[in-house]
Amino acid sequence: MGDSLNIRAVLRQHLETERLLGVQDVPLPSVPRVALGSAVAGRSSASPHPTATDTQSPAVGPRSSAGAAPLPETPHTMPVSPDELAARTAALKRLDDDQVSVCVKCHLCRTRTKTVFGQGHAAARVVFVGEAPGSEEDRQGLAFVGRAGQLLTQMIAAMGLRRDEVFICNVLKCRPPDNRTPADDEIAACSPYLFEQLRIIQPEVIVALGAPASQTLLNTKDSIGRLRGRFHDFHISGSPLVGPPTPLMPTFHPAYLLRSPNEKRKAWEDLMKVMELLGLPIPEKYR
Numbered sequence: 001m002g003d004s005l006n007i008r009a010v011l012r013q014h015l016e017t018e019r020l021l022g023v024q025d026v027p028l029p030s031v032p033r034v035a036l037g038s039a040v041a042g043r044s045s046a047s048p049h050p051t052a053t054d055t056q057s058p059a060v061g062p063r064s065s066a067g068a069a070p071l072p073e074t075p076h077t078m079p080v081s082p083d084e085l086a087a088r089t090a091a092l093k094r095l096d097d098d099q100v101s102v103c104v105k106c107h108l109c110r111t112r113t114k115t116v117f118g119q120g121h122a123a124a125r126v127v128f129v130g131e132a133p134g135s136e137e138d139r140q141g142l143a144f145v146g147r148a149g150q151l152l153t154q155m156i157a158a159m160g161l162r163r164d165e166v167f168i169c170n171v172l173k174c175r176p177p178d179n180r181t182p183a184d185d186e187i188a189a190c191s192p193y194l195f196e197q198l199r200i201i202q203p204e205v206i207v208a209l210g211a212p213a214s215q216t217l218l219n220t221k222d223s224i225g226r227l228r229g230r231f232h233d234f235h236i237s238g239s240p241l242v243g244p245p246t247p248l249m250p251t252f253h254p255a256y257l258l259r260s261p262n263e264k265r266k267a268w269e270d271l272m273k274v275m276e277l278l279g280l281p282i283p284e285k286y287r
């Protein structure tokens with residue numbers, strides 16, 4: 001009974017991910033139940049969230065060839081020492097407690113309910129950056145928890161990752177009234193917090209979601225249509241003369257994808273480039 005529920009949950013996750021990524025024709029895998037059961041039986045009870053690997057049934061997945069040696073697992077977070085992870089976690093908490101949560105550097109402090117620092121892994125390999133909290137985020141104090149957040153969760157799952165393995169935040173830590181686009185003075189006041197978050201986490205890749213995040217991080221006024229689809233250099237140090245650049249992939253914001261589902265395929269193509277760079281397996285059918 002429990003296995004049957006697990007299988008249904010995995011299949012539902014798979015179908016929802018396909019639909020969210022813009023795949024119109026989703027063939028139901030005609031796989032014997034026992035085979036599907038073996039696909040999920042090995043999941044550790046410590047990992048209750050299905051990963052993209054979990055959602056690949058043998059009928060639709062890319063790695064069902066008999067006898068093939070298993071590929072070495074790509075780490076989902078950076079393999080830092082426990083001391084280093086604790087230091088980064090503490091630094092992020094200090095930044096939130098001592099500066100962001102009490103910030104009055106711009107007038108948005110007067111209309112916010114809660115500041116939204118962002119959340120995730122302090123040694124994430126990938127950081128997703130949006131523009132600003134919406135109403136639900138403002139109410140809960142958490143980033144990307146509304147409808148757009150649900151889509152982002154599906155996008156992350158499709159990459160084979162979980163939300164708690166990446167870091168998710170915004171350029172602005174307080175909600176602009178009526179969800180309007182952040183103003184230049186608000187971005188100027190708030191973006192140092194984002195740069196400090198990135199300096200602490202030191203991700204391997206940054207995914208900028210939408211125009212305001214991409215333009216802020218790349219210091220450009222180019223449209224998201226021109227920026228997306230290729231990696232740009234981002235310098236965590238703030239200077240191209242100090243340290244190597246971090247690859248930054250601009251793509252569409254999930255809120256835009258909810259309004260323009262035809263663009264989901266392009267966003268997925270951007271994310272596949274990120275997966276490739278991180279060495280995450282891309283299902284054959286999506287190549």
Ligand code: SF4
Nearest residue numbers: 103106109173174190
């Ligand atoms: S938006 Fe940023 S700069 Fe403005 S009050 Fe909030 S935390 Fe401070």
